[in-house]
Amino acid sequence: MTTFEIEDTYYAPFFNKIKISIERGEGIYVWDEAGKKYTDLTSGWGVTSIGHIHPVIQQALIEQGRKIIQTPNSGLTYSPERAKLLLLLKNILPSGIKSLFFTNSGTESVDAAIKLSRKIKGKATIISAKRGFHGRTSQAFAATSQADNSESTAPVPLNVFVPYNDVTAIKRAITGETAAVLLEPVQGEGGVIVPDDSYLPAVSELCRKKNVYLIIDEVQTGFYRTGPAFACNRPGIKPDFITMAKGIAGGFPFGAIAMSDDVTARIKAGDHGGTFCGNPIGCAVSFAVIRHMIETDIEQNVLNTGRTALRRLNEWKTRYPDRISDVRGKGLLLAIEFSDKEVVERINRTSLENGLILNCKSNNIIRLFPALNITGQEMTQALDKLESIINKVITGDNK
Numbered sequence: 001m002t003t004f005e006i007e008d009t010y011y012a013p014f015f016n017k018i019k020i021s022i023e024r025g026e027g028i029y030v031w032d033e034a035g036k037k038y039t040d041l042t043s044g045w046g047v048t049s050i051g052h053i054h055p056v057i058q059q060a061l062i063e064q065g066r067k068i069i070q071t072p073n074s075g076l077t078y079s080p081e082r083a084k085l086l087l088l089l090k091n092i093l094p095s096g097i098k099s100l101f102f103t104n105s106g107t108e109s110v111d112a113a114i115k116l117s118r119k120i121k122g123k124a125t126i127i128s129a130k131r132g133f134h135g136r137t138s139q140a141f142a143a144t145s146q147a148d149n150s151e152s153t154a155p156v157p158l159n160v161f162v163p164y165n166d167v168t169a170i171k172r173a174i175t176g177e178t179a180a181v182l183l184e185p186v187q188g189e190g191g192v193i194v195p196d197d198s199y200l201p202a203v204s205e206l207c208r209k210k211n212v213y214l215i216i217d218e219v220q221t222g223f224y225r226t227g228p229a230f231a232c233n234r235p236g237i238k239p240d241f242i243t244m245a246k247g248i249a250g251g252f253p254f255g256a257i258a259m260s261d262d263v264t265a266r267i268k269a270g271d272h273g274g275t276f277c278g279n280p281i282g283c284a285v286s287f288a289v290i291r292h293m294i295e296t297d298i299e300q301n302v303l304n305t306g307r308t309a310l311r312r313l314n315e316w317k318t319r320y321p322d323r324i325s326d327v328r329g330k331g332l333l334l335a336i337e338f339s340d341k342e343v344v345e346r347i348n349r350t351s352l353e354n355g356l357i358l359n360c361k362s363n364n365i366i367r368l369f370p371a372l373n374i375t376g377q378e379m380t381q382a383l384d385k386l387e388s389i390i391n392k393v394i395t396g397d398n399k
């Protein structure tokens with residue numbers, strides 16, 4: 001049986017899969033089993049922040065793999081790798097953060113923040129935004145109102161959804177039963193929705209006044225995706241929780257929650273935990289990846305390549321005002337919104353044939369989120385290819 005046949009027979013059908021079997025990767029490229037090369041403009045879904053199989057990741061895996069992979073219950077004993085990572089993270093996190101805890105994925109981080117908010121506040125309601133995405137485990141999924149998921153999200157009375165980028169809506173929604181407000185600094189899965197600069201500071205102030213926790217979900221935006229280490233590290237934003245994963249360890253499954261002084265003072269032994277949480281190999285890889293990003297000033301690369309790419313997307317919008325309704329983004333989290341779903345389908349299909357892996361959202365949005373260390377030249381080549389495909393599809397040259 002081929003890989004396709006085995007997976008189609010035995011792997012649960014949760015995804016509408018694309019028929020490519022990826023065998024290996026390097027930098028911004030991946031190769032399928034037949035040896036065809038693709039440019040991965042999704043960076044493994046916002047994860048391979050310094051490219052596929054970067055040498056610093058390989059080295060950290062080998063060195064730590066020779067020492068120890070799992071300590072006797074990750075949280076019960078101490079670990080020098082975890083201590084090193086904690087100190088490094090403290091340097092790049094906002095100043096109001098007191099403590100961290102490590103997880104294995106984004107949804108786990110969000111679930112923990114929701115659970116702890118409810119426990120500490122003694123209240124149940126979580127306010128989150130329409131078109132937001134927070135994960136697939138039960139509490140994170142219940143707080144997810146992304147358009148794609150709305151049919152499958154069971155109605156949960158303890159979750160209230162408000163329009164994104166609307167402080168007044170949150171003000172109206174907060175009641176005596178509200179435990180926390182949960183928001184992404186830029187909505188990623190929802191189609192790269194960038195709020196006004198004043199939105200999060202205003203929400204932060206409102207949460208303080210109303211004695212409600214603010215959970216900022218940086219699973220997608222964290223670790224330099226939008227330029228700075230964290231999109232919420234700006235004056236006036238004081239999160240009680242920051243949830244993280246994806247780019248934190250460049251491809252190794254790992255995550256974290258960061259907690260404010262107030263939260264840290266109120267948590268007790270037993271409130272949370274997990275067998276693999278803060279395992280030494282995850283900590284070692286995460287440390288290597290973050291240190292590399294700091295040492296190579298990845299923030300500047302993200303800002304420069306992101307700015308150049310957005311300028312280019314704007315040119316396409318000017319060229320095809322009837323077909324491209326919007327282009328937007330921050331850093332290397334970019335989107336092109338088309339007025340026609342069928343065009344996006346054809347662009348996606350043609351891109352795959354031509355060795356370009358894109359991500360299409362809500363059927364009419366193409367999201368670009370490549371590795372953060374993509375070079376200017378690599379970005380230009382990828383955009384040249386995409387531009388020629390868009391031109392052909394829109395002008396009808398490739399029906």
Ligand SMILES: Cc1ncc(COP(=O)(O)O)c(C=O)c1O
Pocket residue numbers: 105106107108110133134135136184188189217218219220221245246
């Ligand atoms: C903002 C945000 N939160 C949470 C998640 C869930 O993360 P994971 O898939 O690692 O569980 C995602 C995943 O895309 C996300 O974008």
